[in-house]
Amino acid sequence: xxxxxxxxxxxxxxxxxxxxxxxxxxxxxxxxxxxxxxxxxxxxxxxxxxxxxxxxxxxxxxxxxxxxxxxxxxxxxxxxxxxxxxxxxxxxxxxxxxxxxxxxxxxxxxxxxxxxxxxxxxxxxxxxxxxxxxxxxxxxxxxxxxxxxxxxxxxxxxxxxxxxxxxxxxxxxxxxxxxxxxxxxxxxxxxxxxxxxxxxxxxxxxxxxxxxxxxxxxxxxxxxxxxxxxxxxxxxxxxxxxxxxxxxxxxxxxxxxxxxxxxxxxxxxxx
Amino acid sequence: xxxxxxxxxxxxxxxxxxxxxxxxxxxxxxxxxxxxxxxxxxxxxxxxxxxxxxxxxxxxxxxxxxxxxxxxxxxxxxxxxxxxxxxxxxxxxxxxxxxxxxxxxxxxxxxxxxxxxxxxxxxxxxxxxxxxxxxxxxxxxxxxxxxxxxxxxxxxxxxxxxxxxxxxxxxxxxxxxxxxxxxxxxxxxxxxxxxxxxxxxxxxxxxxxxxxxxxxxxxxxxxxxxxxxxxxxxxxxxxxxxxxxxxxxxxxxxxxxxxxxxxxxxxxxxxxxxxxxxxxxxxxxxxxxxxxxxxxxxxxxxxxxxxxxxxxxxxxxxxxxxxxxxxxxxxxxxxxxxxxxxxxxxxxxxxxxxxxxxxxxxxxxxxxxxxxxxxxxxxxxxxxxxxxxxxxxxxxxxxxxxxxxxxxxxxxxxxxxxxx
Numbered sequence: 001x002x003x004x005x006x007x008x009x010x011x012x013x014x015x016x017x018x019x020x021x022x023x024x025x026x027x028x029x030x031x032x033x034x035x036x037x038x039x040x041x042x043x044x045x046x047x048x049x050x051x052x053x054x055x056x057x058x059x060x061x062x063x064x065x066x067x068x069x070x071x072x073x074x075x076x077x078x079x080x081x082x083x084x085x086x087x088x089x090x091x092x093x094x095x096x097x098x099x100x101x102x103x104x105x106x107x108x109x110x111x112x113x114x115x116x117x118x119x120x121x122x123x124x125x126x127x128x129x130x131x132x133x134x135x136x137x138x139x140x141x142x143x144x145x146x147x148x149x150x151x152x153x154x155x156x157x158x159x160x161x162x163x164x165x166x167x168x169x170x171x172x173x174x175x176x177x178x179x180x181x182x183x184x185x186x187x188x189x190x191x192x193x194x195x196x197x198x199x200x201x202x203x204x205x206x207x208x209x210x211x212x213x214x215x216x217x218x219x220x221x222x223x224x225x226x227x228x229x230x231x232x233x234x235x236x237x238x239x240x241x242x243x244x245x246x247x248x249x250x251x252x253x254x255x256x257x258x259x260x261x262x263x264x265x266x267x268x269x270x271x
Numbered sequence: 272x273x274x275x276x277x278x279x280x281x282x283x284x285x286x287x288x289x290x291x292x293x294x295x296x297x298x299x300x301x302x303x304x305x306x307x308x309x310x311x312x313x314x315x316x317x318x319x320x321x322x323x324x325x326x327x328x329x330x331x332x333x334x335x336x337x338x339x340x341x342x343x344x345x346x347x348x349x350x351x352x353x354x355x356x357x358x359x360x361x362x363x364x365x366x367x368x369x370x371x372x373x374x375x376x377x378x379x380x381x382x383x384x385x386x387x388x389x390x391x392x393x394x395x396x397x398x399x400x401x402x403x404x405x406x407x408x409x410x411x412x413x414x415x416x417x418x419x420x421x422x423x424x425x426x427x428x429x430x431x432x433x434x435x436x437x438x439x440x441x442x443x444x445x446x447x448x449x450x451x452x453x454x455x456x457x458x459x460x461x462x463x464x465x466x467x468x469x470x471x472x473x474x475x476x477x478x479x480x481x482x483x484x485x486x487x488x489x490x491x492x493x494x495x496x497x498x499x500x501x502x503x504x505x506x507x508x509x510x511x512x513x514x515x516x517x518x519x520x521x522x523x524x525x526x527x528x529x530x531x532x533x534x535x536x537x538x539x540x541x542x543x544x545x546x547x548x549x550x551x552x553x554x555x556x557x558x559x560x561x562x563x564x565x566x567x568x569x570x571x572x573x574x575x576x577x578x579x580x581x582x583x584x585x586x587x588x589x590x591x592x593x594x595x596x597x598x599x600x601x602x603x604x605x606x607x608x609x610x611x612x613x614x615x616x617x618x619x620x621x622x623x624x625x626x627x628x629x630x631x632x633x634x635x636x637x638x639x640x641x642x643x644x645x646x647x648x649x650x651x652x653x654x655x656x657x658x659x660x661x662x663x664x665x666x667x668x669x670x671x672x673x674x675x676x677x678x679x680x681x682x683x684x685x686x687x688x689x690x691x
Contacts, residue, residue, distance in 0.1 A: 157446060158561065160573045162580065167431070171449040173544055236541030239565040 002056060003112070005049035006070070010104045012042030013073075017101040020094035027168055032090040039093060043077045050074060057114045062130040063121055069107035071130070072257075073100045075138030079182075083142065087178055089170055095145040106258075125200035129193060136189030137253050140225070143182035144250035147243035150175040154240055176239050179246055180232065187225050194218055217256030224249040272610065272676060274367040274412060275333055277340045277359055278318075278325030281381050284358045291350055294319040300402065302347055307404040309343055311336035314409040318374070318395040320388070322381055327371065329408045333363045368412065368603055372596045375416035376423040377430070384429040384585050389420045407676050411606065419599045426595060429588040432581035437468040439577045440548050440569070441475050444516055447546050447567055452476040457514035459483050459507055460521030461493060464550050464571075468518050473497060481514060483507045485521065508532055512539045520550040526557045533560045548574070609683070610676045612668040618688045619664060623657045 016038035023031045050071065053061040061067045077100055080092065149169055156166040169175070197215070198208040209215060228245045231237035237245075279292065294302040294317055306326060307315040314329035326344075330336035341359065345352045362370045373379045375392045396413040399405045405413070424430055433439040448454050456477045458469045461484060469480060480499030483506075484490035490501040502510045508528075511517060521527060528547075537545070547568040549556040554570055561568040569577075609615070631653055635646065664682050668675075683689050 153446070157443070157567050160569065160576060162443075162577055166446065169446075171446050173448045176544075236538075236543070238542050239544060241564060 002049060002052050005045050005052060006108065009042045009046035009049055010101075010108055012038050012045065013077075013097060013101045013104055016042060016093065017097040020097045023091065024094045024165065027091070032093075035093045035097070036084070036090060039077060039080070039097065043074070043081065046070075046074050046077070053114070057117075059117055059122075060127040060130065062134070063117060063126070064110070064115065066107050066110035066112050068130070068134075069103050069110065072134050072137065072141075073103040073107065075134045076100050076103070076141050079135070079138050079142050079185075083178065083182075087170070087174065089146075089149075089174075089178065091165070091168055091170075092142070092145055092149065095148050096142060099141060099145070120204050123200060123203065125196060125203065129196040129200050132189050132196060133193035136186045136193055137257075139182045139186030139189065140221075140246070140250050140253055143179050143186065143246040146175055146179045146182065147246040147250075150179060150243040151240070151247075154243075172239065176242060179242055180238070183225055183228055183242075183246060187222075187229060190218070190222055190225065194222060214256060217252065221249060221252045221256060224252060272408065272607075273330055273333055273363050274371075274408065275328045275330045275336055275340075276325060276362040276367040276370050277328070277337055277344075278323060279358050279360065280323035280325075280379065283360060288354070288358050289321070289324060291348055292324045292344065293321075294324065299398065303398060303402055303404055305347065306340070306343060307402070309336075309339050311339050314406045315404040316395055316399045316409055316413060318392060320391045323374070323379075325374070327367075327409060327412070329406065337361055365600060365604060368600050369596065371412060371416045372419045372599060373593075375420040376592055376596060377420070378423075378589055378592055378596070382434055383589050384431075384434070386424075386430055389417065389424075392420070393417060406674075407610070407680050408607070412603070415599065415603055419596060422599070423592045423595050427588040427591045429585055429592055431588075432584055434578055434581050434585065436464060436550075436571070436574045436578055437471045439574050439581070440468045440518075441471045443567070443569065443577070444472065444546055445475075447544055448515060450476075452478055454515040455479040455481065455513055456516040456518065457481045457483065457502075457507070457510055458493065458497075458499075459504075459517060459519040459527075459555075460485070460523075460551065461489060462520040462550065465518050465520035465548075466493070468548060468550070469497060472516060472518075477516070481510055483510065508536065511536045511545075515544065516546045516548070518548045518550065519555045521555055523551070523555050524553060526555060528556045528560065530557050530559045530563070533557075533563060533566060537563060537566065550574075609689070610679045612675060612679055615679050615682060615688065616665050616668050619661055619668075619682065619686055622686060622688060623661050627653045627657050 016035050019031055019035050019038060023035060050061055053067070057063075062071045076096060080096055083089065083092070150172065152165060153169040153172055153175060156162055156164065156169075157172065170178075194215075197218075201210065202208045224245065228237070228242060228249065231245075232242060279289065281289070284292075299317060299319060303315060303317050306312060306317060306328075311330055311332060312328045313331070316327040318325045318327070326340055328336060328340065341352065341355050344350075344359075345355055370379070375389060377384050377386070377388050380388055392413070396405075396417070399409070399413075433442040444451060444454070451472065454477050456469060456472050456479070458465060458480060473480060480494070480497045481502045482490045482494040482497065482499050483502045483504045484493065485504050487501065487503070490504070493499075494501040519528070542565050544565045545567070547556055547560065547566065549568065549570045552571060556568060556570075558568065558570070560566055631650060634649065635641065641649075664686070667678060668682060
């Protein structure tokens, strides 16, 4: 049952990705509606799938790589829909659904069986820390998508060739505004994730900070986004520079997320 | 029963001739009524805009009617007939339908895709309805023309992109700042095109306009006109700190804004986006400035490039629109043919036969035990009844010479002939 729900959600996200790519080249009102619909179905199934696993496992299902990747994708889609309420940038789906789909695909290839929870993870911090961390990172993922859109649109305006997506991309100022909003949303979440992580580490190992790889990378990410916000407020780094920084920031997150898993093992045992 | 179009447009006649033939203001009412009163004209619509004057009529004899319309035009406007003979074009039947559809869809306009013509067509039709100068044929033609135009607009991108420099500037401003109502515009110098661009920005909701000019009085005049604020020309760099859109068109022989100055401005603005439009020739703003972050500089050639690309795009869309028009002409012609009495009489008879057969079959199924004789009697009775019922409308259709089209339409409606 859980597997079926997961595969169905994956299929819907895949379809949304394909239509999203079609939308880039030959968009219309109909294609954007289909994308929203497909993504919404995928999201609904995905939500049920996560709840189902929660009930089955008896704890928050963010304890192994499969669950974490899937939950990350879920957070991205969630914030995508929250963003639509105010800004209606459906074209963003063309840039973000591929990310969601790839995350889900990775998740589907990782071992899925529910293992007994290791003693370290048996803590109320598990839910708090991970939810903060993933929501924050999801906001940054969307800021990445918006940043790419900004650079594309800016290229059209600067080069004075107003073809392609120029017509359908939102204005530079709106893209910049959304980018900043997402970073303002992600940054406190990331901060809370680091603090709750430190508190959890203290209660589990008696140490707030161990300089394990993930902690270091999170700190680097935190600094990057702190710079984005600071430079904007003080030196007016907006537009192009903000877009580039939010792209770099998200790439750092991806390294933190997947890179570490491949190269060394640290305290974040489940990943 | 034919549709006739007599008229002229910007392609065949220059403004002097168009002016003379224009039906403007109160003259339009009078002209329309007198046009309808011509004995050869059964229905009448007049479309009179600055680019075209066209008379649409429902006539029986094209030759006679066109002669009488030309004479009417010459008399009404007090011009020589010979002047008209060269200038006017004439279309009838399918060509006339095509012409009206193309005009409404803005395919015949000076700027293909411009949106005003549809409104003008609607006005012309409304006036005709008000003065009761149209009937079944032109009503259908005008309604269809309006719906074709709407179809063209929704199914093609013919009217989507700006095709004038000042509109291109507004379009770009919208892609840099979504909401112009929070933006301030600075107009440096004056000039027809710069003023036009400023005016378009104002109609599109720009919050505030500042005007700087080498002669301060001129700045004051313009500021009053735009309900803006005059500022000192020597000080314009300071004003740029809070100007989001700058339109520059001074007669200066050299750059009046250089890169290092713009850098200072951007620092002061905390890098908020700026849209610079340099319409001056020679250029007044150092083109290097476009390389700065969050500064978007367009000169007159850049804007012209945008316009050219859009015009090209429109031409491609116009081809799609022509296909839609061709499709719609076909359905219109089919409808028009149905207004003829012969096919209507035939259709009426067929419909009646069909009903008769249906009822007889149902009856015979229910009373299976009926003998041959009874069956014949029933059939005879049904046929007689049917013939009696359809005789009067058939007879009326056969010998009506007056207003035949309305009668045909009425019969088709009463007997539900077109409903499938």
